[in-house]
Amino acid sequence: MSGNGKVTRVIRMGTRKSQLARIQTDSVAEKLKELYPDLQLEIVAMSTIGDKILDTALSKIGEKSLFTKELENALERNEVDLVVHSLKDLPTSLPPGFTIGAVLQRENPHDAVVLHPKNAGLTLDGLPEKSVIGTSSLRRAAQLKKRFPQLEFENIRGNLNTRLRKLDEKDDYAAIILAAAGLKRMGWETRISQVLGPEDCMYAVGQGALAIEVRARDRDILEMVSILHHPDTVLRCIAERAFLKQLEGGCSVPVAVYTEMKNSVLYLTGAVYSLDGSDCLKETMQTNIELDNKVPESAEENVHVGITANNISQTALDAAERLGVVLAKILLSKGAKDILTTARQLNDAR
Numbered sequence: 001m002s003g004n005g006k007v008t009r010v011i012r013m014g015t016r017k018s019q020l021a022r023i024q025t026d027s028v029a030e031k032l033k034e035l036y037p038d039l040q041l042e043i044v045a046m047s048t049i050g051d052k053i054l055d056t057a058l059s060k061i062g063e064k065s066l067f068t069k070e071l072e073n074a075l076e077r078n079e080v081d082l083v084v085h086s087l088k089d090l091p092t093s094l095p096p097g098f099t100i101g102a103v104l105q106r107e108n109p110h111d112a113v114v115l116h117p118k119n120a121g122l123t124l125d126g127l128p129e130k131s132v133i134g135t136s137s138l139r140r141a142a143q144l145k146k147r148f149p150q151l152e153f154e155n156i157r158g159n160l161n162t163r164l165r166k167l168d169e170k171d172d173y174a175a176i177i178l179a180a181a182g183l184k185r186m187g188w189e190t191r192i193s194q195v196l197g198p199e200d201c202m203y204a205v206g207q208g209a210l211a212i213e214v215r216a217r218d219r220d221i222l223e224m225v226s227i228l229h230h231p232d233t234v235l236r237c238i239a240e241r242a243f244l245k246q247l248e249g250g251c252s253v254p255v256a257v258y259t260e261m262k263n264s265v266l267y268l269t270g271a272v273y274s275l276d277g278s279d280c281l282k283e284t285m286q287t288n289i290e291l292d293n294k295v296p297e298s299a300e301e302n303v304h305v306g307i308t309a310n311n312i313s314q315t316a317l318d319a320a321e322r323l324g325v326v327l328a329k330i331l332l333s334k335g336a337k338d339i340l341t342t343a344r345q346l347n348d349a350r
């Protein structure tokens with residue numbers, strides 16, 4: 001740290017080997033370098049189960065920490081000091097000893113349509129009947145099946161490079177659906193032909209935000225990364241993660257959210273879907289966010305759905321978490337559990 005800080009050793013950043021993961025890690029490294037010019041950073045790249053199993057839909061692998069386990073092992077063994085993830089790939093409960101020390105300002109959280117070049121100029125509405133859309137996300141497929149019943153949906157796996165290649169070089173898919181944030185980070189914004197608003201497709205919990213995972217006991221590193229927290233993003237993502245956690249959903253269930261922060265009010269819309277989207281429970285709630293100066297009495301106290309944010313008002317974090325929990329309880333009281341259990345069973349049997 002520049003003169004007055006405590007971190008003087010080399011900081012090692014763990015990353016997956018995919019191009020997107022590298023880009024995300026590099027962008028965080030750059031921000032840290034700007035804030036702490038004297039910091040020595042080293043980037044350590046490794047493969048994860050999720051990178052190795054490329055032919056199976058994410059929702060079928062069943063391992064919740066698909067992209068995170070190897071990286072967490074390296075954190076545990078002190079081989080790396082922090083790991084940059086897409087927040088949406090991080091489970092709502094982290095293994096003991098780990099915490100999310102920073103959630104950075106969210107990019108566009110929405111999903112986007114990327115068309116096969118032969119369909120240039122069209123939108124999902126205008127594609128010929130029975131056109132095949134590539135996505136392995138149960139969440140995307142459920143919402144879009146309902147909204148565009150004339151289209152068909154098939155799995156597509158692999159990292160972003162592989163998916164774009166599968167789209168362009170074959171004739172299997174008329175279009176694929178990807179997160180706008182990932183496309184933008186890869187420099188492929190020009191391939192976005194349509195951004196899907198919440199009326200078409202609500203996004204995944206945490207989508208579009210980067211998170212930095214650290215050892216919970218490593219107070220120096222926690223303090224160092226905490227200035228990267230973006231308060232609005234943190235509050236929205238805590239509400240979203242609390243909602244998912246209370247529903248007991250993982251990355252493999254059709255759960256979608258939409259959040260907004262306006263004039264100190266946090267709005268959360270949450271929904272659960274059957275696999276074909278025909279069953280849907282969706283509600284919106286809001287809570288006031290008071291950014292007072294209440295700080296946590298002990299560090300342990302201030303962890304909300306895996307996120308440590310000691311520099312953000314405790315009252316505000318509590319309110320955001322409560323919003324997600326209460327909204328989930330309302331959906332559960334209306335039968336969300338049955339919808340999710342059935343979706344899980346049908347997906348496992350496929």
Ligand code: DPM
Pocket residue numbers: 058086087088089135136137138139140156157177178179181182204206207208209210251
């Ligand atoms: C999770 C899902 C997907 C990723 C499920 C979902 C998409 C899987 C698929 C939990 N993680 O969204 O319903 O399409 O088969 C992932 C991407 C990003 C982070 C790529 C993407 C980049 C965007 C971001 C994969 N994880 O969704 O297009 O940082 O949010």
